[in-house]
Amino acid sequence: MISCRSQVTQMIVSAKVRKNLKWTQVAETIGMSKEWTTAGCLGQMAFDKAQAETLGKLFELPDEAVAWLQIVPYKGSLPTSVPTDPLIYRWYELVNVYGSTIKELIHEEFGDGIMSAIDFSMDIQRQPDPKGDRVNVVLSGKFLPYKSY
Amino acid sequence: MISCRSQVTQMIVSAKVRKNLKWTQVAETIGMSKEWTTAGCLGQMAFDKAQAETLGKLFELPDEAVAWLQIVPYKGSLPTSVPTDPLIYRWYELVNVYGSTIKELIHEEFGDGIMSAIDFSMDIQRQPDPKGDRVNVVLSGKFLPYKSY
Amino acid sequence: MISCRSQVTQMIVSAKVRKNLKWTQVAETIGMSKEWTTAGCLGQMAFDKAQAETLGKLFELPDEAVAWLQIVPYKGSLPTSVPTDPLIYRWYELVNVYGSTIKELIHEEFGDGIMSAIDFSMDIQRQPDPKGDRVNVVLSGKFLPYKSY
Amino acid sequence: MISCRSQVTQMIVSAKVRKNLKWTQVAETIGMSKEWTTAGCLGQMAFDKAQAETLGKLFELPDEAVAWLQIVPYKGSLPTSVPTDPLIYRWYELVNVYGSTIKELIHEEFGDGIMSAIDFSMDIQRQPDPKGDRVNVVLSGKFLPYKSY
Amino acid sequence: MISCRSQVTQMIVSAKVRKNLKWTQVAETIGMSKEWTTAGCLGQMAFDKAQAETLGKLFELPDEAVAWLQIVPYKGSLPTSVPTDPLIYRWYELVNVYGSTIKELIHEEFGDGIMSAIDFSMDIQRQPDPKGDRVNVVLSGKFLPYKSY
Amino acid sequence: MISCRSQVTQMIVSAKVRKNLKWTQVAETIGMSKEWTTAGCLGQMAFDKAQAETLGKLFELPDEAVAWLQIVPYKGSLPTSVPTDPLIYRWYELVNVYGSTIKELIHEEFGDGIMSAIDFSMDIQRQPDPKGDRVNVVLSGKFLPYKSY
Amino acid sequence: MISCRSQVTQMIVSAKVRKNLKWTQVAETIGMSKEWTTAGCLGQMAFDKAQAETLGKLFELPDEAVAWLQIVPYKGSLPTSVPTDPLIYRWYELVNVYGSTIKELIHEEFGDGIMSAIDFSMDIQRQPDPKGDRVNVVLSGKFLPYKSY
Amino acid sequence: MISCRSQVTQMIVSAKVRKNLKWTQVAETIGMSKEWTTAGCLGQMAFDKAQAETLGKLFELPDEAVAWLQIVPYKGSLPTSVPTDPLIYRWYELVNVYGSTIKELIHEEFGDGIMSAIDFSMDIQRQPDPKGDRVNVVLSGKFLPYKSY
Amino acid sequence: MISCRSQVTQMIVSAKVRKNLKWTQVAETIGMSKEWTTAGCLGQMAFDKAQAETLGKLFELPDEAVAWLQIVPYKGSLPTSVPTDPLIYRWYELVNVYGSTIKELIHEEFGDGIMSAIDFSMDIQRQPDPKGDRVNVVLSGKFLPYKSY
Amino acid sequence: MISCRSQVTQMIVSAKVRKNLKWTQVAETIGMSKEWTTAGCLGQMAFDKAQAETLGKLFELPDEAVAWLQIVPYKGSLPTSVPTDPLIYRWYELVNVYGSTIKELIHEEFGDGIMSAIDFSMDIQRQPDPKGDRVNVVLSGKFLPYKSY
Structure with missing residues (x-):
C-alpha cells in the first residue's frame, strides 16, 4: 500500500x-x-x-x-526550514542577504505585487569561464500586481 | 552615537x-x-x-x-527565518519547492560542490509579455568543487 | 525621522x-x-x-x-508565526484543520495550481440569524495553474 | 492493530x-x-x-x-506550523497579511468576540471569469461574544 | 502618543x-x-x-x-509560547500532561466539539486545608458541537 | 519487545x-x-x-x-508545544489569555509560590443549561509557598 | 515610571x-x-x-x-530557551545528559512524583582540590508524590 | 543490524x-x-x-x-529542548530561574570560567524529614578558568 | 531497496x-x-x-x-540545529562566543568576503602537554572576496 | 546608567x-x-x-x-541560533557538516571526553597562496576526559 x-x-x-x-x-x-x-x-x-x-x-x-x-502532491522538498545542505543553503542565503534588494527593485520597476512562483520557469546552464566555470540560472516569473478594490 | x-x-x-x-x-x-x-x-x-x-x-x-x-556589516536582511512578505516568500518557496531539483541538476553537471553566493552577480529585468509582463532574473555564481584531501 | x-x-x-x-x-x-x-x-x-x-x-x-x-511595505501583520489572539487564531486553526481539505477540493476542480492571494478580494458581512448572528466572509482568488515547460 | x-x-x-x-x-x-x-x-x-x-x-x-x-480524532492536518505547500501557504499568508484587518472589521461590526471555527461551514466553488476562472470560497461562522461577569 | x-x-x-x-x-x-x-x-x-x-x-x-x-485588544498575555514563570508553567504543564485526558472525557460525554474559551468564566478561591491550603479553580465553558453539513 | x-x-x-x-x-x-x-x-x-x-x-x-x-512514564501527552487540536488548544489559549490574571490573583491571595500540578486533582462534569450545556471543570491544587533561606 | x-x-x-x-x-x-x-x-x-x-x-x-x-515577579532569568552563556549552558547540559538518569533514580527511590523547585534550597561552595578547586553545589528539594484519586 | x-x-x-x-x-x-x-x-x-x-x-x-x-555515544537524553516531563522540567526550571544567580556566585568566588560538566560527579540521596522527605543532590564539578593569551 | x-x-x-x-x-x-x-x-x-x-x-x-x-549526498550531520552532544556543542559554542571575533579579524586582514567551507581542509592532531594533552585542529579555507559589479 | x-x-x-x-x-x-x-x-x-x-x-x-x-559578561555573540551572516554561517556549516567527523576522530584518539572551549586558544593567520590566499586557523583546546565514578 x-x-x-x-x-x-x-x-x-x-x-x-x-x-x-x-x-x-x-x-x-x-x-x-x-x-x-x-x-x-x-x-x-x-x-x-x-x-x-x-x-x-x-x-x-x-x-x-x-x-x-498523477495526483497533485503536498509540496516542499526540504526537511528543515533553514536547509542544512551547503548547496541549497547558498540559495537560502541569497534570499536572506538579497531578499530586501530583490523586493525593492521589483517594486521600483513594477509597483506593488509579486513575481509568481507558479507561472514560473527556470533554466540552469554551465557557463564556461577561464577563472572557473560558472552556474548560470535564469528565473522567469510573471509579475502579478496586488488588486485594489 | x-x-x-x-x-x-x-x-x-x-x-x-x-x-x-x-x-x-x-x-x-x-x-x-x-x-x-x-x-x-x-x-x-x-x-x-x-x-x-x-x-x-x-x-x-x-x-x-x-x-x-565602509565597515563590513553583519549580513542578513530578513527579520524571520521564514519570510512573511509575500514577494520575498515566493523566493523562499522557490528554494523550498525547487531546492532539491537545483541540487540534483548542478551536481549532475558539475559534480560535488556548490554555486557560490559570494563570487556571484544578479541581474533583474522586465520582460514585456502580452499575457502580462514577466520578471526575469539572471543569477550567476562560480561553481566551487568540494576539495578532497 | x-x-x-x-x-x-x-x-x-x-x-x-x-x-x-x-x-x-x-x-x-x-x-x-x-x-x-x-x-x-x-x-x-x-x-x-x-x-x-x-x-x-x-x-x-x-x-x-x-x-x-505610497511605498510598498514589508508585509505580514502578525507578531508570531502561530497567532495568540483568539479571533485570528481561529483563522489559523481553519487553515490547520481544513487546509488539506481545501487543497484536495481545489485540485479536484482545477488541477495543479494555487488560489492567488494577490489577485484576491475579500468581503466581510454580518448575516442575521435567530440562533445568533453569523460572520460571513467571501474570499475570491484567481486560480493560477502550475506551468509545465 | x-x-x-x-x-x-x-x-x-x-x-x-x-x-x-x-x-x-x-x-x-x-x-x-x-x-x-x-x-x-x-x-x-x-x-x-x-x-x-x-x-x-x-x-x-x-x-x-x-x-x-467514529472516534473524535486528534485534529490538525499540517505537518509544520508554517505550511510548505504553495496552495496551503497562500491561505496562511492571507491570515498573516489580512489577519489584523479581519480582526478590526469583525470587532467594528460585532464588538469583542470571535468568529467560531466550530459552528462553521465552508463552500468552495469555481467562478468562471474570462480573465481566468476564480476560486470562490464562502466561510460562515457564528459570532461568539466574549462573556463578561 | x-x-x-x-x-x-x-x-x-x-x-x-x-x-x-x-x-x-x-x-x-x-x-x-x-x-x-x-x-x-x-x-x-x-x-x-x-x-x-x-x-x-x-x-x-x-x-x-x-x-x-474601550478598544478590543490584540490578546495573549505571555512573552513565550512555553511560559517560563513557574506558576504559569504549572498550568501549561496541566494542559500538556492532562490535555489528552480532558479531550477524551469531554468527547465521551458530549461528542465532537469543544469547550468554549469565549463563552467562559473562571472562579479562583482559597480552600482551607489542614495539610496546607489549596487553590480551587472552577472553569465553566459552553460546549460547542462541531457542525456537520 | x-x-x-x-x-x-x-x-x-x-x-x-x-x-x-x-x-x-x-x-x-x-x-x-x-x-x-x-x-x-x-x-x-x-x-x-x-x-x-x-x-x-x-x-x-x-x-x-x-x-x-507500573513504571513511571516520561510524561507529556501533546505532540507539539502549541497544540493543534481545537479542544486542547482552547485550554492552551486559556493559559495564554488568562495566565497573567491567574498569577496575579493567586499571588494576591497567597503570596509568592505556585499552585501544585502534582498534589492536584481535577473533576470534569456536564452542567445542563437551557442555552446549551456547559463543561464544568474543578481544579484543585495545593498552594506551595516559595521557601526563603 | x-x-x-x-x-x-x-x-x-x-x-x-x-x-x-x-x-x-x-x-x-x-x-x-x-x-x-x-x-x-x-x-x-x-x-x-x-x-x-x-x-x-x-x-x-x-x-x-x-x-x-515586594511584588512577586514574572520569573525566568534567561533570554533564550537554550542558554548561550557557557557557564549556564553547562547546567543545561547536565539536565540534558543526566535528566533521564535523575528521573530514573528519584523514581526508584521515591516512586512517582517530583523534586520540588519551590520548597527548595541551594548552597554553592568552593571545595579546595590540589588538582584544581571544585565547585560544590548542594540542591535540596522536597519530594512531592503524585496524588491518585 | x-x-x-x-x-x-x-x-x-x-x-x-x-x-x-x-x-x-x-x-x-x-x-x-x-x-x-x-x-x-x-x-x-x-x-x-x-x-x-x-x-x-x-x-x-x-x-x-x-x-x-564500548563506543562513545551521541549524547543528549531528552526529546525536546524544553523537557515536558514534570520531574525533569523542574530541573530545567532551576536552570532558568536560578541560572543567572549560579553564574553570579561562581564568578564572584572563582572569577571568569565555568563549572565543568565533564570532570563532574553527582550523588542523589533521600534525606528523611518529618515534613516530608527531601531529595538531596550534591553536584561537584571542577572549576575551569577561561584562558587569556 | x-x-x-x-x-x-x-x-x-x-x-x-x-x-x-x-x-x-x-x-x-x-x-x-x-x-x-x-x-x-x-x-x-x-x-x-x-x-x-x-x-x-x-x-x-x-x-x-x-x-x-558515488552520489552527492544531502549534507548536514546533526539532528538538531543546536547540537546536544557535549563534544560537538563545544564547537557550536566556539562559533557562538568567538563568531563575531573571527568575523572581525578576517575582515580586518582580508576585507569583505568569507573563508570557504568548500575549498577547505582540516587536520586534527594530539598535542602532548604535561598539564594534560591538547586537541590541535588546523582549519584551512580559501578566502573568497565578495564580488562588486 | x-x-x-x-x-x-x-x-x-x-x-x-x-x-x-x-x-x-x-x-x-x-x-x-x-x-x-x-x-x-x-x-x-x-x-x-x-x-x-x-x-x-x-x-x-x-x-x-x-x-x-571587569565584570564577567553573559556570553554569546550571535543574534540567532543559526547565524545569518555568511562568514559566520560557514563556521556553523563546518560544525554541521563535519561535527560528527570531529567527534569520531577525537574519540578515536582520546576516548570519551571533550575538547575544552574554555582552556582554549585560537590563532588566525593569512596563508599566501598563488591560487588565492587562504585563512589559516589553529584551534587548541585541552582534552578533558569524562570522569567515571
Missing part, C-alpha cells in the same frame, strides 16, 4: 541510482525540460497520464505508483 | 523616501549596478571610501555614518 | 482611537472597500498619491508619513 | 488513488457536503455509524478502521 | 504598585468579578465607557488611555 | 476502540476517578500492581505491557 | 557595578543566604518590606523601585 | 522492566556508582570491555550490542 | 562497530586523509568509483550501497 | 569606527593576542583592572563602562 507521494519519490530516486540514469535522460523520455521533470520526479509536480506511464516503465514502478504520479 | 550598521540603513531608507529617489538613480551616482548598490544601501555590502562619501552627500548622512558604510 | 512603515501604522492607529473613527468611515473618504482600506492603513498595502494625502489629512499625519504610505 | 486515526486516513487516501475516486463522489455516498466529507476522510471529523460503514465499504476498510472513523 | 494597548497595561500595572491597590479593590470599583477585571486591566478584555472612565480615575490615566481601554 | 510506554498506550487505545469501551467503565474496574484513570491509560501516571493487572485483563495486554504500566 | 520588575533589576545590577559590591555583602545586609538574595536581586524572588527598604538604601533605589521589590 | 546506540538503550530498558531490576542492582554488578551506571545504560556514557560484557549478560544483549556499549 | 544515503551510513557505522575498525585504518585503505574519509563515510562527501568499491569490500556493502556512495 | 555589558560593547564598536582603529592595534595597547582582545572588546571576556583602564582611555569610555569591562 502506498499512502503518500514521498514513497513514490523514494522508489524513483532508488531506481535512478540502481540504473545509473541522468535527469537529462529522464527528461528526454517525456519530452519536457530537465528542470520541470526533475522537480516532478522529486515529488513537486503532477504528471499527466502518458508521462506517468512512461516514467513508470523507465523506473519499473508498480501501477499504484503510476497513479500517484 | 551610531552603534550598528542597521541605524545607517534606516537613515538611508528614510532619506530615500523623503527625497523621492530611485535605487537606479542611487546606483548611477556611484557607477555600480542597481542590484549591488541596493544591497549595499540596505546594509549587506561594504562601500569603498569614494562610494561612501558620494552616498553620504546624496542621503545627507553624518560623517560617522559614512565611516560605517 | 520615520524609518519604517510600522511607525506610520502606529500613528494611524493612535489617531483613529483619539478621533474615534470607524474603518468604514475611513474607507469612504478614499472611495475603496473597507477590507482593502483597513489592510492598507495597517501597513499591508500601498496607497496612491491622492489616497495617501486624504488619509494624511484625516489622521493629521506629517508629510513624511504621507510619503511612506 | 490500528493505533491512531492517521493510519485510517492513509488507508482512505491510498484507496482513493487506487480506485480513482473523486471527493464529490465520496460525499454523495454519505449525503453530506464535499467540504465536510473531505475533512472527515482526512482525519478531521468524526462520522456516525452509518456514514462510517458506507465509507468502509467504499474504501474496503477493515472493521477496526470503521470503528476508528 | 499611545500606539498600542500594552502601553496602557504598563500604566495600570505601574499605578497599581505605586498606589498599593489590590485587584479585588479594582474589581469592586467597576462591579465586576476579580477574574474578568484583572484580565481586562492586563490587556485581555475591552471595557465599556463607564468602566473605562472609572478605571481612568482610579489609575490616573490620560484620556487617550481611557479611549484605548 | 516493548521499549517505551507509548507502545503500551497505543495498545490500550487500540483495544478500547475495538472493544467499544468507555473511560468511565475503565475507571470503575479499578475503582479510581475517570480523570486519573484516563491520564494513566494515556501514559501519564503509574499504576500499582493490582490496577495494572486488572487493566491488562480488560485490554488483553501481554505481561510485558502490564509490567510497563 | 517603572512598569516591570526587570527595570528594577537593571538598576540594582548597575548600582552593584558602580559601587563595587559583592553579592555576599548584599546578602549580609538583609541576613539571608547569598543564593536566595542574589536570586531576589536578579528579579526571581519577592522581598518583604524591611528587606526591600534595606536594599533600596544599599542600591540607592527610588521609592517606586522599593515597592516593586 | 544495530545502527545506533539508542537501539541498545531500548534493549536495556526493555530488559530491565521484564526482569524487574533496579538501577542500584545494575550498578553493583559493575562496581560503579548508581548515577554513572544509569547514565551509561541510558546511552550517555561509554563502558569498558569488562563492564560491557557484564551488562551484556545481565540484560541478555547480543554481542553486537555489547560492542556498541 | 535503499532510498537515501543515511541508510548507507548506518550500514557503514554498524559494520565498523562489528569489525572493530578505526577510521584511520579506513582512511588508509583508500589513501585519503582521516578527516575527509570519515566525513565521507558519515554521509557528507561523495566517493569516486574506486574508493566506493574499496569501502564496499571493507564494510561488506551490497552493490546498491556502493552506487549510493 | 549602564545596565548591561552590551551597552559597553556598542560604545567600543562605535568608537573604533569613529577613530578608525584596528583590532591588532587595540591588542597591542594591552599586550594580549588579537583574538582574545577582540573577543573581550566584543563582550565575551572579562578584563583585569589595568587592561580595562587602558581600553577606557583608548575608546574614551566613562568610568562606569571601565567598571563593566
Whole structure:
C-alpha cells in the first residue's frame, strides 16, 4: 500500500541510482525540460497520464505508483526550514542577504505585487569561464500586481 | 552615537523616501549596478571610501555614518527565518519547492560542490509579455568543487 | 525621522482611537472597500498619491508619513508565526484543520495550481440569524495553474 | 492493530488513488457536503455509524478502521506550523497579511468576540471569469461574544 | 502618543504598585468579578465607557488611555509560547500532561466539539486545608458541537 | 519487545476502540476517578500492581505491557508545544489569555509560590443549561509557598 | 515610571557595578543566604518590606523601585530557551545528559512524583582540590508524590 | 543490524522492566556508582570491555550490542529542548530561574570560567524529614578558568 | 531497496562497530586523509568509483550501497540545529562566543568576503602537554572576496 | 546608567569606527593576542583592572563602562541560533557538516571526553597562496576526559 507521494519519490530516486540514469535522460523520455521533470520526479509536480506511464516503465514502478504520479502532491522538498545542505543553503542565503534588494527593485520597476512562483520557469546552464566555470540560472516569473478594490 | 550598521540603513531608507529617489538613480551616482548598490544601501555590502562619501552627500548622512558604510556589516536582511512578505516568500518557496531539483541538476553537471553566493552577480529585468509582463532574473555564481584531501 | 512603515501604522492607529473613527468611515473618504482600506492603513498595502494625502489629512499625519504610505511595505501583520489572539487564531486553526481539505477540493476542480492571494478580494458581512448572528466572509482568488515547460 | 486515526486516513487516501475516486463522489455516498466529507476522510471529523460503514465499504476498510472513523480524532492536518505547500501557504499568508484587518472589521461590526471555527461551514466553488476562472470560497461562522461577569 | 494597548497595561500595572491597590479593590470599583477585571486591566478584555472612565480615575490615566481601554485588544498575555514563570508553567504543564485526558472525557460525554474559551468564566478561591491550603479553580465553558453539513 | 510506554498506550487505545469501551467503565474496574484513570491509560501516571493487572485483563495486554504500566512514564501527552487540536488548544489559549490574571490573583491571595500540578486533582462534569450545556471543570491544587533561606 | 520588575533589576545590577559590591555583602545586609538574595536581586524572588527598604538604601533605589521589590515577579532569568552563556549552558547540559538518569533514580527511590523547585534550597561552595578547586553545589528539594484519586 | 546506540538503550530498558531490576542492582554488578551506571545504560556514557560484557549478560544483549556499549555515544537524553516531563522540567526550571544567580556566585568566588560538566560527579540521596522527605543532590564539578593569551 | 544515503551510513557505522575498525585504518585503505574519509563515510562527501568499491569490500556493502556512495549526498550531520552532544556543542559554542571575533579579524586582514567551507581542509592532531594533552585542529579555507559589479 | 555589558560593547564598536582603529592595534595597547582582545572588546571576556583602564582611555569610555569591562559578561555573540551572516554561517556549516567527523576522530584518539572551549586558544593567520590566499586557523583546546565514578 502506498499512502503518500514521498514513497513514490523514494522508489524513483532508488531506481535512478540502481540504473545509473541522468535527469537529462529522464527528461528526454517525456519530452519536457530537465528542470520541470526533475522537480516532478522529486515529488513537486503532477504528471499527466502518458508521462506517468512512461516514467513508470523507465523506473519499473508498480501501477499504484503510476497513479500517484498523477495526483497533485503536498509540496516542499526540504526537511528543515533553514536547509542544512551547503548547496541549497547558498540559495537560502541569497534570499536572506538579497531578499530586501530583490523586493525593492521589483517594486521600483513594477509597483506593488509579486513575481509568481507558479507561472514560473527556470533554466540552469554551465557557463564556461577561464577563472572557473560558472552556474548560470535564469528565473522567469510573471509579475502579478496586488488588486485594489 | 551610531552603534550598528542597521541605524545607517534606516537613515538611508528614510532619506530615500523623503527625497523621492530611485535605487537606479542611487546606483548611477556611484557607477555600480542597481542590484549591488541596493544591497549595499540596505546594509549587506561594504562601500569603498569614494562610494561612501558620494552616498553620504546624496542621503545627507553624518560623517560617522559614512565611516560605517565602509565597515563590513553583519549580513542578513530578513527579520524571520521564514519570510512573511509575500514577494520575498515566493523566493523562499522557490528554494523550498525547487531546492532539491537545483541540487540534483548542478551536481549532475558539475559534480560535488556548490554555486557560490559570494563570487556571484544578479541581474533583474522586465520582460514585456502580452499575457502580462514577466520578471526575469539572471543569477550567476562560480561553481566551487568540494576539495578532497 | 520615520524609518519604517510600522511607525506610520502606529500613528494611524493612535489617531483613529483619539478621533474615534470607524474603518468604514475611513474607507469612504478614499472611495475603496473597507477590507482593502483597513489592510492598507495597517501597513499591508500601498496607497496612491491622492489616497495617501486624504488619509494624511484625516489622521493629521506629517508629510513624511504621507510619503511612506505610497511605498510598498514589508508585509505580514502578525507578531508570531502561530497567532495568540483568539479571533485570528481561529483563522489559523481553519487553515490547520481544513487546509488539506481545501487543497484536495481545489485540485479536484482545477488541477495543479494555487488560489492567488494577490489577485484576491475579500468581503466581510454580518448575516442575521435567530440562533445568533453569523460572520460571513467571501474570499475570491484567481486560480493560477502550475506551468509545465 | 490500528493505533491512531492517521493510519485510517492513509488507508482512505491510498484507496482513493487506487480506485480513482473523486471527493464529490465520496460525499454523495454519505449525503453530506464535499467540504465536510473531505475533512472527515482526512482525519478531521468524526462520522456516525452509518456514514462510517458506507465509507468502509467504499474504501474496503477493515472493521477496526470503521470503528476508528467514529472516534473524535486528534485534529490538525499540517505537518509544520508554517505550511510548505504553495496552495496551503497562500491561505496562511492571507491570515498573516489580512489577519489584523479581519480582526478590526469583525470587532467594528460585532464588538469583542470571535468568529467560531466550530459552528462553521465552508463552500468552495469555481467562478468562471474570462480573465481566468476564480476560486470562490464562502466561510460562515457564528459570532461568539466574549462573556463578561 | 499611545500606539498600542500594552502601553496602557504598563500604566495600570505601574499605578497599581505605586498606589498599593489590590485587584479585588479594582474589581469592586467597576462591579465586576476579580477574574474578568484583572484580565481586562492586563490587556485581555475591552471595557465599556463607564468602566473605562472609572478605571481612568482610579489609575490616573490620560484620556487617550481611557479611549484605548474601550478598544478590543490584540490578546495573549505571555512573552513565550512555553511560559517560563513557574506558576504559569504549572498550568501549561496541566494542559500538556492532562490535555489528552480532558479531550477524551469531554468527547465521551458530549461528542465532537469543544469547550468554549469565549463563552467562559473562571472562579479562583482559597480552600482551607489542614495539610496546607489549596487553590480551587472552577472553569465553566459552553460546549460547542462541531457542525456537520 | 516493548521499549517505551507509548507502545503500551497505543495498545490500550487500540483495544478500547475495538472493544467499544468507555473511560468511565475503565475507571470503575479499578475503582479510581475517570480523570486519573484516563491520564494513566494515556501514559501519564503509574499504576500499582493490582490496577495494572486488572487493566491488562480488560485490554488483553501481554505481561510485558502490564509490567510497563507500573513504571513511571516520561510524561507529556501533546505532540507539539502549541497544540493543534481545537479542544486542547482552547485550554492552551486559556493559559495564554488568562495566565497573567491567574498569577496575579493567586499571588494576591497567597503570596509568592505556585499552585501544585502534582498534589492536584481535577473533576470534569456536564452542567445542563437551557442555552446549551456547559463543561464544568474543578481544579484543585495545593498552594506551595516559595521557601526563603 | 517603572512598569516591570526587570527595570528594577537593571538598576540594582548597575548600582552593584558602580559601587563595587559583592553579592555576599548584599546578602549580609538583609541576613539571608547569598543564593536566595542574589536570586531576589536578579528579579526571581519577592522581598518583604524591611528587606526591600534595606536594599533600596544599599542600591540607592527610588521609592517606586522599593515597592516593586515586594511584588512577586514574572520569573525566568534567561533570554533564550537554550542558554548561550557557557557557564549556564553547562547546567543545561547536565539536565540534558543526566535528566533521564535523575528521573530514573528519584523514581526508584521515591516512586512517582517530583523534586520540588519551590520548597527548595541551594548552597554553592568552593571545595579546595590540589588538582584544581571544585565547585560544590548542594540542591535540596522536597519530594512531592503524585496524588491518585 | 544495530545502527545506533539508542537501539541498545531500548534493549536495556526493555530488559530491565521484564526482569524487574533496579538501577542500584545494575550498578553493583559493575562496581560503579548508581548515577554513572544509569547514565551509561541510558546511552550517555561509554563502558569498558569488562563492564560491557557484564551488562551484556545481565540484560541478555547480543554481542553486537555489547560492542556498541564500548563506543562513545551521541549524547543528549531528552526529546525536546524544553523537557515536558514534570520531574525533569523542574530541573530545567532551576536552570532558568536560578541560572543567572549560579553564574553570579561562581564568578564572584572563582572569577571568569565555568563549572565543568565533564570532570563532574553527582550523588542523589533521600534525606528523611518529618515534613516530608527531601531529595538531596550534591553536584561537584571542577572549576575551569577561561584562558587569556 | 535503499532510498537515501543515511541508510548507507548506518550500514557503514554498524559494520565498523562489528569489525572493530578505526577510521584511520579506513582512511588508509583508500589513501585519503582521516578527516575527509570519515566525513565521507558519515554521509557528507561523495566517493569516486574506486574508493566506493574499496569501502564496499571493507564494510561488506551490497552493490546498491556502493552506487549510493558515488552520489552527492544531502549534507548536514546533526539532528538538531543546536547540537546536544557535549563534544560537538563545544564547537557550536566556539562559533557562538568567538563568531563575531573571527568575523572581525578576517575582515580586518582580508576585507569583505568569507573563508570557504568548500575549498577547505582540516587536520586534527594530539598535542602532548604535561598539564594534560591538547586537541590541535588546523582549519584551512580559501578566502573568497565578495564580488562588486 | 549602564545596565548591561552590551551597552559597553556598542560604545567600543562605535568608537573604533569613529577613530578608525584596528583590532591588532587595540591588542597591542594591552599586550594580549588579537583574538582574545577582540573577543573581550566584543563582550565575551572579562578584563583585569589595568587592561580595562587602558581600553577606557583608548575608546574614551566613562568610568562606569571601565567598571563593566571587569565584570564577567553573559556570553554569546550571535543574534540567532543559526547565524545569518555568511562568514559566520560557514563556521556553523563546518560544525554541521563535519561535527560528527570531529567527534569520531577525537574519540578515536582520546576516548570519551571533550575538547575544552574554555582552556582554549585560537590563532588566525593569512596563508599566501598563488591560487588565492587562504585563512589559516589553529584551534587548541585541552582534552578533558569524562570522569567515571
